[in-house]
Amino acid sequence: MMSKEVYVIGEIGQNHNGSVDLAKLIIDLACRPVEEDLFNLQLKPMNAVKLTKRDLKQELSKSQMNAAYNSPYSFGATYGVHREVLELNDEEHFEIYKYAKAKGIDFVETLCAVGCLSLLRYFEPDYLKVASRDLTNLPLLEALAETKIPIIVSTGMAGKKELDDAITVIAKYHSNLSILHCVSQYPTHPKNVNLNTIKFLKNNYKDYRVGYSDHTIGISTPLAAVAMGAEIIEKHITIDRRMKGTDQAGSLGPDGVNRMVRDIRMLERSLGIEDIFIDSDVSGAKNKLERSIATKRLMKKGEVIKEEDLQMLSPGDGIKWADREELLGRELNCDIPADEVIYKTFVL
Structure with missing residues (x-):
């Protein structure tokens, strides 16, 4: 505005x-x-x-x-x-x-x-x-x-x-x-x-x-x-x-x-206006540069996700650290290599 x-x-x-x-x-x-x-x-x-x-x-x-x-x-x-x-x-x-x-x-x-x-x-x-x-x-x-x-x-x-x-x-x-x-x-x-x-x-x-x-x-x-x-x-x-x-x-x-x-x-x-918000024109940079929860090591199908197995890596289209409870304690439905983002579709 x-x-x-x-x-x-x-x-x-x-x-x-x-x-x-x-x-x-x-x-x-x-x-x-x-x-x-x-x-x-x-x-x-x-x-x-x-x-x-x-x-x-x-x-x-x-x-x-x-x-x-x-x-x-x-x-x-x-x-x-x-x-x-x-x-x-x-x-x-x-x-x-x-x-x-x-x-x-x-x-x-x-x-x-x-x-x-x-x-x-x-x-x-x-x-x-x-x-x-x-x-x-x-x-x-x-x-x-x-x-x-x-x-x-x-x-x-x-x-x-x-x-x-x-x-x-x-x-x-x-x-x-x-x-x-x-x-x-x-x-x-x-x-x-x-x-x-x-x-x-x-x-x-x-x-x-x-x-x-x-x-x-x-x-x-x-x-x-x-x-x-x-x-x-x-x-x-x-x-x-x-x-x-x-x-x-x-x-x-x-x-x-x-x-x-x-x-x-x-x-x-x-x-602009007196507020703080995410502008639509920032979405490209947000998805590219922000960090998401990712693996520290190779994780196998059937493993239960623990916090010590996690780190934060770009891109930013995955799950944020504040929402990590969505992953912790859940079982993987596929293998995930080390240093890759864990998406919601990867867990049961």
């Missing part, structure tokens, strides 16, 4: 570098078929991609927007100009949304200010995302919740109080909420990941779907998160980790995307 499918979000963020065409290429990457050759499995690719919309009038203080931005990742002399280069307008977001939907993939949008809700005149995303930094931006949360569009929140800068305050605001309008454990350190040091927070969230927020937004290097942490019960995984993706941009190097490139999605889909199949 396969476990519930994990909802995998490819976070494009600003990895489009202000280009609609580049955003579309990253969507192509998210939609690329995923295969597992050994078992000939065709696996589902990512479920969704995510973009971020900022209103630069509601982004940073004027002095910060005008501050010099001297960085190898800079697209402008000041941080404000840098952000303007990376920002896509509403119509461009709509074009990318239509491209994603045509590809059969969901579209998630992070809206970073109340002014960004103008985007909703053009389309309705499948989910609205609240970035970690805005979990305490309660006016924004109220505006997003009023739309009744399902919401995903990240907890990268939050404790329980901040999360509870956010839920209280959203719950006034609807309960279609998902909570992603997150750590706002880029990249996140292993000592700070604390995946056990997923268990805490699942135990204390049972009305909501719980997942994990990952900023670690590699794919092992999101896989571990799935094993711990995460139902949503969000990970930054790009077509080339060497491209200019602050998030490119910390994102998954094409090979990483393929490996992560493949391994998550394989892990879904691996979790």
Whole structure:
């Protein structure tokens, strides 16, 4: 029995570098078929991609927007100009949304200010995302919740109080909420990941779907998160980790995307149910490799079977040691060579 499918979000963020065409290429990457050759499995690719919309009038203080931005990742002399280069307008977001939907993939949008809700005149995303930094931006949360569009929140800068305050605001309008454990350190040091927070969230927020937004290097942490019960995984993706941009190097490139999605889909199949049982696909190995009661020596027809005459040998299609009473004290109806399995048909 396969476990519930994990909802995998490819976070494009600003990895489009202000280009609609580049955003579309990253969507192509998210939609690329995923295969597992050994078992000939065709696996589902990512479920969704995510973009971020900022209103630069509601982004940073004027002095910060005008501050010099001297960085190898800079697209402008000041941080404000840098952000303007990376920002896509509403119509461009709509074009990318239509491209994603045509590809059969969901579209998630992070809206970073109340002014960004103008985007909703053009389309309705499948989910609205609240970035970690805005979990305490309660006016924004109220505006997003009023739309009744399902919401995903990240907890990268939050404790329980901040999360509870956010839920209280959203719950006034609807309960279609998902909570992603997150750590706002880029990249996140292993000592700070604390995946056990997923268990805490699942135990204390049972009305909501719980997942994990990952900023670690590699794919092992999101896989571990799935094993711990995460139902949503969000990970930054790009077509080339060497491209200019602050998030490119910390994102998954094409090979990483393929490996992560493949391994998550394989892990879904691996979790199974909370029970112990003999699977039908194990019967071949069980019959071949398990051990059965066998002779230690040549035994003649008419001999009575004693425990000292017995040992355990493969194959496993005979009588097990726990059932040896079915043989002990009974008479053989034929000769049995040494080191051969004793079947029920060999005794009177």
